[in-house]
Amino acid sequence: MSTLTDDEVTELESLPPTKRQRQAARLAxxxxxxxxxxxxxxxxxxxxxxxxxxxxxxxxxxxxxxxxxxxxxxxxxxxxxxxxxxxxxxxxxxxxxxxxxxxxxxxxxxxxxxGFTNYSTGHNSDKEQAVSALISSAQERVPDSPTYGVTVVENLEGLGVLVTDPDGDVSVGNPDSPLEPVRNATMDGGKAVAADGYTSLSFQQILTRQNEISSLSVPFSDDPNDGSLRTPDGQTGYLYTSSLVYDQAADTMTDTATGTVYTDQGTGAFTSADGEEMLPGWRINVGFDNFTRAFSEESIRDPLVNVIIWTIVFALISVASTFFLGLFLAIVFNDMRMKGRKFYRVLMILPYAFPAFLSALVWSGMLSESFGFVNQVVLGGAEIPWLTDPFLAKVSILMVNLWLGFPYMFLVCTGALQSIPDDVLEAAKMDGAKPWAIFRLIKLPLLLVSLAPLLISSFAFNFNNFNLIYMLTGGGPRDPLAGVNVGATDILISMVYKVAFTGQARDYGLASAFSIIIFIIVATISIIAFRRTKMLEELN
Structure with missing residues (x-):
């Protein structure tokens, strides 16, 4: 009986697995x-x-x-x-x-x-929806309109109407889909009351949603000029037509009451010969127009430049003040001769234990001009406008941010100080170096090696510190001359929020352009700062 040699065994093991072996492996x-x-x-x-x-x-x-x-x-x-x-x-x-x-x-x-569109209040849909909205906004009930039997129905698309016309024909539609014929509808007394794929609303449900139902406007056909059906009570419906007529071939909107013709001039809205726009319009690509507006329109450019300068100053001062205060306290409480160091360290990190937005709200009340703790108790009834004067509001923000931010720097500086080798410091002392020279030439450079990335991230955080600004001052006091909603203490991120989500005119395109500007600024500063930190690596 022959046996396999070592070479033959190695060759067999190197063969690809069979189908049965692969199935066994999968089962295993x-x-x-x-x-x-x-x-x-x-x-x-x-x-x-x-x-x-x-x-x-x-x-x-x-x-x-x-x-x-x-x-x-x-x-x-x-x-x-x-x-x-x-x-x-x-x-x-x-x-x-x-x-x-x-x-x-x-x-x-x-x-x-x-950021490259005109997406804003009045320009938040496509052209087809804008045409329908314009025609619907100018609709009036046809005086001799027949009465239609209506049953309010609902499906995944939302509310709609099941309509029975005077001839007994049944159709169904919703604000986004015109009326279309329905077969096999359930009839009751000559009126359709149910249809497959729809849930009919009860009388109680109609009463509960009366405002929503009375605003329903269902197009009669694909042609918006044919009007729409509306129901004031959820039981009967009437034909409504508009004083605006849309000519799809000429791409014009005509006001039959005044005879004014509005055309599409590529601005995202129908515009008359004298420049009057009909709103709502529709969303279009505008290229770099939002960026051009940001830096060319004086009412936007000047507030934007002021906000950019204040944002950079706020971030730099916040990082510098919190770092040096945290470093000073870390050096003080790192001295072994101080008694009760653990107790003091716990007190130092208490501001860091509370949510920042909640602390900002508390400070907003404490700095109130009329009834705040600072004015009434600390300053003996003074009426200092900490949050309503442009300069004092900025000072208040910096002070509150210092109170919120120094515990973090205290913690990281404490850890970094304790990681510095004792033999390096002892060698400097043996060479006769003074305490200030040891700190300036040894401790601080070694600290910056490990803390520089944290300082850069802290700058980026404060550059977008929305919670503090919004909760403490709301970005105020308001600048009445600005073309956008902006205040003296607004930073870029709070300015973006106001432009996009507050006020009657919300400009999402301009706000997105501001967001891109923020990204470019932060990215540029971060790249430069990280390159500078490479010089510190030589200290290691």
Whole structure:
């Protein structure tokens, strides 16, 4: 009986696995997972798939084909990864990559896109929706309109109406979809009361949602000039037509009451010959117009420049003041001769233990001119406008931010000081170096080696310290000469918030342009600062 040599055994082991061996390996891998873990994986993927199917149904109904295709591909890819043997790195990376794309990359890309559009109040939809909104806003009831039987219904698209005309024909529609015929509707007394795929509202539900129902306007057809159906009581409907007539071929909107013709001049709104615009308009790409406005219109440029300067000054002073105060306290409480160091250290970090937005609200009350603790108790009834005077408001912000920020610097400086080798300091003392020289030439450079990245991140944080500004002063006092909603203590991020989300005119495009400017400024300063920190690495 012959035996295999070592070379033959090595050759057999190097052969590719057979199909049966691969199946056995897969079965062994599945068996090693455990039944309970496998069931949990199936359950979690089932939930994800159910959410994806629901999202796909909604997206298909709204004809969002691109987003629907992305959701479908990602769902199929996730199922393939988690149900396939092996692929362990992909199984761990997939959730993180999905969340990164959705909550970081998409937000950044979308913000950049909005910065090049006229997206704002009055320009927040597409042209088709703007035309429908304009015609609907000028509608009046036709005097001789027939009475239509109406049943208010609801589906995934929202509220709609099930309509029975005087001839007995039944149709259904909603504000986004014109009336279309319905077959096999449930009739009651010659009136359609239910239809497949829709839920009919009860009388009590109609009363509860009366305001929403009375504002319903369902187009009669694809041509907006045919008017729409409205129901004042949820039971009967009437035809409404508009005094505005849209000519799709000429792309004009005509006001039949005045005879004025409005044309599309490429500005995202119908405009008359004398420059009067009809709102709402629609969203269009405007290129670099938002950036041009930011630096060319005096009413926007001057406040923006002032805000940029104040933001940089605020961030620099905040970082410098918190660092040097924290470093000073760290040196003091790092002295072994001080008694009760642990107790004092706990007191020093108390401001860091409270939420910053809550502390800012407390300080806002304490600095109130009329009834604040500082004026009434500390200063004996003085009426100092800490938060309403432009200069004092800035001083108040810097002082409160110092109170909030020095505990963090105290902690990191304490740790950095304790990490400096004692033999280096002892050698300097043996050479006759004075305490100030030891600090300036040895301690501070070694501290900056480890703390420079933290100082840069602290600068970036204070550059966007929205909570402090908004909770303490609200960005005020307001600048009445500015063309945008901005105050004396606003930094760029709070200015962006006000431009985008406060006031009657909200300019999302301009706010997104400001956001891009913020990114460029912070990125530039950070790059320069990180390059400078490389010089400190030579100390190691």
């Amino acid at each position: 891998e599945h068996a090693s997972i455990g039944v309970r873990a496998l069931l949990v994986k199936i359950l979690l993927l089932g939930i994800v798939d159910a959410i994806a199917v629901w999202a796909l149904f909604i997206l298909v109904m709204k004809e969002q084909w691109v987003i629907g295709a992305i959701v479908l591909v990602v769902t199929l890819l996730a199922n393939w990864i988690y149900f396939s043997p092996g692929k362990l790195p992909a199984k761990y990376l997939t959730p993180g990559v999905i969340f990164l794309v959705v909550f970081q990359i998409f937000v950044i890309v979308y913000t950049g896109y909005i």
